[in-house]
Every structure is written in structure tokens, then in C-alpha cells.
Amino acid sequence: MLSKNALKTKNGRLLTFSLLYLSEGIPFGFSAIALATHLRMSGVGLTEIGLFTASLYAPWGFKWAWAPLVDLIKFKRFGAKRTWIASAQAAMIGTLGIVVFFDYSTNIQLLTTLIIIHNIFAATQDVAIDALAIKVLPENERGIANGFMFGSSYLGQAIGGSGALLIAGKFGFEFSFPFVLLALTLILVFVTLRLQEPADPIKEKIQSGVSVFQEILSQMKLFLKELYQGFFKSGTGPLVGVVFSLLPFGALALGLVLGSAIQVDLGMDENQIAKLTMFGTIFAAAGCIIGGWISDRVGHRKALGVWYVLTTIPTFYLARQFIGVEGTAGVTIDLFFYVSIAYSFASGLQQGTSTAVFMGLTSPAVAATQFTGYMALHNFVYSYSSLWQGKHADLHGYAKVLFMDGWIAFVPLILLPFLKPRKQSVELKEHGQK
Numbered sequence: 267m268l269s270k271n272a273l274k275t276k277n278g279r280l281l282t283f284s285l286l287y288l289s290e291g292i293p294f295g296f297s298a299i300a301l302a303t304h305l306r307m308s309g310v311g312l313t314e315i316g317l318f319t320a321s322l323y324a325p326w327g328f329k330w331a332w333a334p335l336v337d338l339i340k341f342k343r344f345g346a347k348r349t350w351i352a353s354a355q356a357a358m359i360g361t362l363g364i365v366v367f368f369d370y371s372t373n374i375q376l377l378t379t380l381i382i383i384h385n386i387f388a389a390t391q392d393v394a395i396d397a398l399a400i401k402v403l404p405e406n407e408r409g410i411a412n413g414f415m416f417g418s419s420y421l422g423q424a425i426g427g428s429g430a431l432l433i434a435g436k437f438g439f440e441f442s443f444p445f446v447l448l449a450l451t452l453i454l455v456f457v458t459l460r461l462q463e464p465a466d467p468i469k470e471k472i473q474s475g476v477s478v479f480q481e482i483l484s485q486m487k488l489f490l491k492e493l494y495q496g497f498f499k500s501g502t503g504p505l506v507g508v509v510f511s512l513l514p515f516g517a518l519a520l521g522l523v524l525g526s527a528i529q530v531d532l533g534m535d536e537n538q539i540a541k542l543t544m545f546g547t548i549f550a551a552a553g554c555i556i557g558g559w560i561s562d563r564v565g566h567r568k569a570l571g572v573w574y575v576l577t578t579i580p581t582f583y584l585a586r587q588f589i590g591v592e593g594t595a596g597v598t599i600d601l602f603f604y605v606s607i608a609y610s611f612a613s614g615l616q617q618g619t620s621t622a623v624f625m626g627l628t629s630p631a632v633a634a635t636q637f638t639g640y641m642a643l644h645n646f647v648y649s650y651s652s653l654w655q656g657k658h659a660d661l662h663g664y665a666k667v668l669f670m671d672g673w674i675a676f677v678p679l680i681l682l683p684f685l686k687p688r689k690q691s692v693e694l695k696e697h698g699q700k
Contacts, residue, residue, distance in 0.1 A: 270462050273402050282457065283403075283411055284418040286351065286395045289453040291422020293358060293388060296446045297322050297381055299427025301370075304439050308371040318374065321382045329389040330642040336393050336634035338489055345463030347398035354391035355454045358384055359447055366443045396641075397633035400625050402464060405687065406562050408625050409569070413558025413618035417551040424547060425449065489632065496629035496636050500688035504636075507627040510685055511643040513678040516577030516616050518651045519671040520584070520609045524659060531594045532602055542603055546610035553614020561619040567682050570623055573616035574679060578672040580609040585668035592663050620644075626687035 272278030298319065305315055341349035361384040370377040403411050426449075430442035497504050519525065529539055561569035584605045589596035624644075628637040651671075659667045 270460050273461065273464065276407060279402060279407065280411055280414050282461065283395070283399055284414045285453055285457045287415040287418040288422040288425075289355060289450055289457075290388060290392055290395070291419040291424075292426035292446060292449050293362060293384065294322065295423030295426030295428075296362075296430050296442070297384075297426075299423070300430035300434065300439075300442060303431065304434065305371060305374070310371060310374060314374045318378050318381065321378045322385055325382060325385040325389045326392075327642070327645060329393055330635075330638045332390065333393045333638035334489070334632075334635045336390070336397055337632050338486070345461065347394045347401065348458065348461045348463045350394035351391055351398070351461075352454060352458045354387045354394065355450060355458055357387040358391065359450050359454070361387065362443070362450075363447055366440070393634045393638050396625075396637050397630075398463065400628050400633040400637060401630045403625070405626060408622035409558035409561035409566055409619055410555070411558065411618075412621040412625070413555040416554040416614075416617045416621070420547050420551040420554070424544075428544075489635075492629060492631040493635060496632050496688070500627075500629065501686055502684055503686040504627045504629075504688050506681055506684045507624060507640060508643065510678060510681045511624070511640045512647065513681070514647055514651060514671075514674055515620055515644070515678070516574040516613065517581040517609075517668075517672050517675040518577075518647070519655050519668055520581060520606060521613055522648065522652045522655060524655050524664065524667060524671075525606065525609075527656075527659070528594060528597075528602060528664060532597065532599050534599055538599065538603075542606055545607055549607050549611040550614035550617070553611040554618045557615030558618035558622065561622060566619055566622045566626065567685055570616060570619045571679050571682050573612065573619055574675055576612040576615060577609065578675050580605045580612065581668050581672040581675075585665045585672065588663070588665035588668075590663070594664070623685060627685070629688060 269278060272282045302315055302319060305318065336347070336350050340346040344352075361380050365377060365380055368376065399408075399411065399415070426446055430445055433445045434442045497508075529542070534542070557569065557573055584597065584602070587596045587601060588594070624637060624640045627640070655667050655671065658670070
């Protein structure tokens with residue numbers, strides 16, 4: 267059972283946010299891996315499964331639209347962010363629990379609708395968890411904390427995906443639902459509900475006797491003021507961060523559609539791909555933790571620059587192995603396996619460190635809005651990178667795209683010196699915040 271004072275110690279904070287991110291990974295892994303696999307085995311068509319899979323990701327791409335609500339609507343009695351997290355987790359359990367009561371293999375539209383709703387709550391939980399992390403994590407803990415958080419998310423996806431399939435293989439797929447629901451319930455009861463969220467360093471003074479409308483208007487004014495200060499009155503870092511978030515975070519091709527296409531063109535079977543995915547996840551999770559730990563000691567921006575460069579090494583190496591313009595001549599399955607593992611580790615190194623950098627740019631007063639904005643732009647990179655890489659691979663082959671991807675990864679390094687952590691507002695300094 268988590269201590270009520272867990273957020274007051276470093277180990278407590280690391281454990282708390284690791285468990286909270288575990289609660290994000292478990293249901294996502296269950297839906298994306300276990301449930302999608304079961305649907306296909308039940309004879310559901312690829313079009314329906316494709317729509318179902320798309321429904322998993324859609325809410326995460328639009329969470330910026332409702333993120334300001336997490337900043338604006340504050341439940342003072344139980345803790346603003348804790349209430350949002352607990353409510354979202356309860357709703358996640360409820361929406362996933364409903365699926366148990368109908369035949370989802372023949373009601374794919376209802377299942378897809380429930381999964382969309384489920385992921386809206388999951389994305390909301392993510393916004394609130396990140397806002398709470400920005401609020402309580404000191405700068406010298408953000409790297410290792412984000413490393414553990416993303417590592418736990420990977421672990422959660424493995425538990426929800428592989429673990430649920432293991433349960434299904436032994437007892438039947440219907441038993442995988444209680445397995446996932448129990449895991450989420452344990453985290454809600456023994457972690458989230460026991461948190462003692464620290465009070466906000468700045469509280470708006472509202473005169474007694476004002477109407478609800480006046481109070482809401484006052485909150486909106488304060489919110490907009492803090493958002494403006496977060497971007498325009500906190501040094502150059504937050505604004506530079508907007509541009510930086512739109513640039514590739516290292517070499518990306520081996521982690522996107524190009525990596526998957528090469529697997530198929532090499533003739534890898536399902537077992538080989540599953541094995542590569544499993545080892546890649548393990549090494550990526552290890553990279554998250556190691557990269558975060560190192561970055562807290564040498565500096566987040568300095569470490570991030572090194573991690574970006576490291577992602578280009580396996581990318582350039584693989585590019586040099588291709589013979590000819592088309593096809594995969596020159597590359598073997600074993601070679602691709604080890605290069606992919608090395609890339610997964612390097613990509614993991616930058617994941618936690620990159621998030622720590624963006625946390626350093628974010629104002630705690632509007633953390634849900636500002637940080638989610640950075641992450642939304644960051645996720646947009648996946649879309650345009652997949653688009654140009656796929657088109658250029660068809661025209662020019664894998665090798666040229668990998669070389670281009672590697673060189674483009676050096677562009678963000680130009681902005682790193684200007685990506686300075688935000689300057690704290692006058693209000694925070696007056697309250698003695700460091």
C-alpha cells in the first residue's frame with residue numbers, strides 16, 4: 267500500500283508516478299494487443315479491426331482540446347489533480363467493465379464506441395498525471411522520474427497485452443477482463459486514492475459573496491494570465507519549445523512504418539516479429555530509465571543532444587548495408603534484429619529525457635494545457651515523418667530514406683542551446699519557491 271506522504275520523498279514520487287503510468291499502459295496494451303488479436307482470431311475483418319485500432323489512438327491526438335479543463339476545474343477538497351486522476355481511472359474501469367456483458371466479436375461498433383470513450387478518460391488521466399508531475403517533481407528528478415514513468419508504461423502494455431493473452435490461453439479470453447480490471451482497481455484504491463496532493467503555491471483571492479458566474483470569469487482571467495506568462499513572460503525557452511516540439515526527436519524511421527515494412531520485406535514471420543517487438547520493448551524501457559538517470563546528473567539538454575545523435579548510429583549503419591536501390595539485398599534478418607534492438611535502446615534513452623526538458627518549459631499553474639500542447643505537437647511529428655518516409659521509400663528505396671532520416675535528426679540540435687528552462691514568475695518568487 268502506498269504511503270499517504272509518498273509525494274514528499276524522492277523514492278515515493280518515483281514509485282507513485284511509475285504506478286500511475288502503469289495504469290495507463292495496462293488497458294492500452296490490453297486493447298491494442300490482446301483484444302485486437304482475439305478479434306482477428308474470432309474472424310473479425312481487417313477493416314473493422316483497423317477502425318477499432320484507430321479508435322485507440324484518436325483521443326490521444328485530441329486531448330489538447332479538453333486539457334484546459336484540468337487546469338480550470340479545481341476540486342480543492344480532495345486535490346485538483348488527484349480528483350481528475352481518480353475520476354478518470356474509475357471511468358476507465360467502468361467503460362471496460364461494460365464490455366464483459368455483451369458479445370464484442372459480433373458487436374464491433376459498440377465495442378469501438380466504448381473503447382473511444384475509454385481512451386478519452388485514459389487520455390484525460392494522462393493529462394492530469396503529467397500536470398501533477400510538473401507540480402511536484404524537482405528539476406533534478408524529472409529525468410529519472412520520466413524514465414521510470416515511460417518504462418512503467420511499457421511494462422503496463424506488456425502486462426495488459428502479453429499477460430492478458432497468457433491468461434486467455436490458459437483459462438479463456440473472458441478471464442482476461444477481470445485480470446485487467448483488477449489491476450486497474452488495485453492502483454485506484456491503493457495508489458490514487460491515498461495520494462496527498464500538495465496545495466497550490468498561488469491561490470486566487472476571490473471575494474466572498476460573488477456569483478458563480480463571477481467566480482468562473484475570475485478563474486478564466488487567471489488561467490489566461492498564467493498561460494500568457496507561461497509562454498511569453500518566462501524567457502525564450504517556452505516559445506523555442508514550440509518550434510522544437512515540431513522537429514524530429516532523433517532518427518525516427520526504424521520506429522515508424524519503415525521499420526515495419528522492412529520486417530515484412532525481409533520475410534520475417536509472426537513469431538520473429540513478436541520476438542523482436544518483445545526485446546525492443548524491454549530495451550526501450552531500460553533506455554528510458556538509464557537515460558533519465560544520466561540526464562539528471564549531466565543536464566537534460568546536454569544529455570538529450572547526445573541521445574538524439576545515438577539514434578542516428580544504428581540508422582546510418584543499416585543504411586550502409588543495403589545493396590542497390592530497391593529491395594532489402596545486403597540486409598539479413600539477424601542483422602536487422604540487432605540493429606533494431608540497438609535503435610530501441612537509443613530511442614528509449616531520449617524518451618524520458620525529452621519529456622523532462624518539456625516539463626522544465628512548463629508553468630505548473632497551467633501545466634495540463636501547456637505541457638499537453640507541447641506533447642500534441644510532438645506527436646504530430648510521427649504523422650508527417652511517416653508520410654514523407656513512406657513516399658520517398660517507394661521512389662528512392664530504404665537506404666536513401668534512412669540516410670535522410672539520420673541527417674535530419676541533427677536539425678533540432680541547433681535549438682537546444684536556446685531551450686532554456688522557463689523563468690519563474692514574480693508570484694512564485696514572492697512565495698519563496700525555488
